């Protein structure tokens with residue numbers, strides 16, 4: 023939540039609002055070279071939502087215990103759950119914008135909203151059909167892989183006024199990928215503190231959060247320019263597969279360039295990565311030969327990096 027006009031930080035809200043909406047409008051997205059994903063039936067459109075509000079008029083609730091303007095966080099939870107039923111769109115960002123719009127309409131004294139959600143992914147199980155195995159239309163199972171994430175911030179300058187979007191980002195969180203061969207790490211600073219040997223072919227295990235912003239934030243709500251987290255995930259898969267990478271730093275830069283090349287409607291891509299590379303116990307005798315590894319010991323390395331449209335213009339192409 024941003025500071026209020028007075029310069030004060032003031033907000034309150036509800037977290038872990040688990041919202042299992044069924045039969046939302048199906049999502050359909052255009053194809054890209056790196057992904058077979060073409061949309062979601064959205065039969066289970068489930069989210070973990072975090073919702074916070076701010077307003078100068080709430081100051082006395084903190085300083086004087088005056089609850090006259092306080093919408094109970096329990097009511098916020100009810101508001102989110104009940105209004106999720108009338109959302110007619112098919113995206114996480116659209117749902118968050120819809121809930122925020124309705125809340126601002128209902129409670130004119132609220133001047134700021136910070137809302138975020140992580141999609142709770144479910145996939146369809148395979149069942150035998152007339153023409154072989156097919157996805158069930160009725161039975162789903164939770165998926166414990168990466169998840170889509172979105173956050174929107176709204177503000178208005180006066181009670182009951184028009185709100186504007188003052189912050190937005192979409193993303194995919196907790197992507198975990200291991201590439202067994204085709205990654206190296208050498209040529210780094212060697213001095214009296216260096217114990218890490220150079221590696222010319224390491225099994226690289228990464229954790230990745232990818233976030234992106236649109237040139238026009240309303241493109242995130244749905245429509246032709248919507249970018250699905252699954253497509254960005256698949257670009258990450260593809261680029262990792264494609265490039266022999268000298269470091270995680272270089273890998274995330276290449277993924278960022280490709281995402282911006284595929285989606286001109288995006289303004290920038292931001293990465294947070296972790297190095298979770300396995301510890302080697304038995305070195306393989308060559309590429310494709312058996313090796314034995316175990317979980318790495320703490321601590322772990324991490325990187326943060328923004329890739330912008332200027333980077334893509336400079337690189338020429340991804």
Ligand SMILES: O=c1[nH]c(=O)c2[nH]c(=O)[nH]c2[nH]1
Pocket residue numbers: 207218268269270271297323
């Ligand atoms: O991809 C990497 N980048 C680093 O900066 C680094 N540092 C390290 O110890 N291992 C790695 N791997």
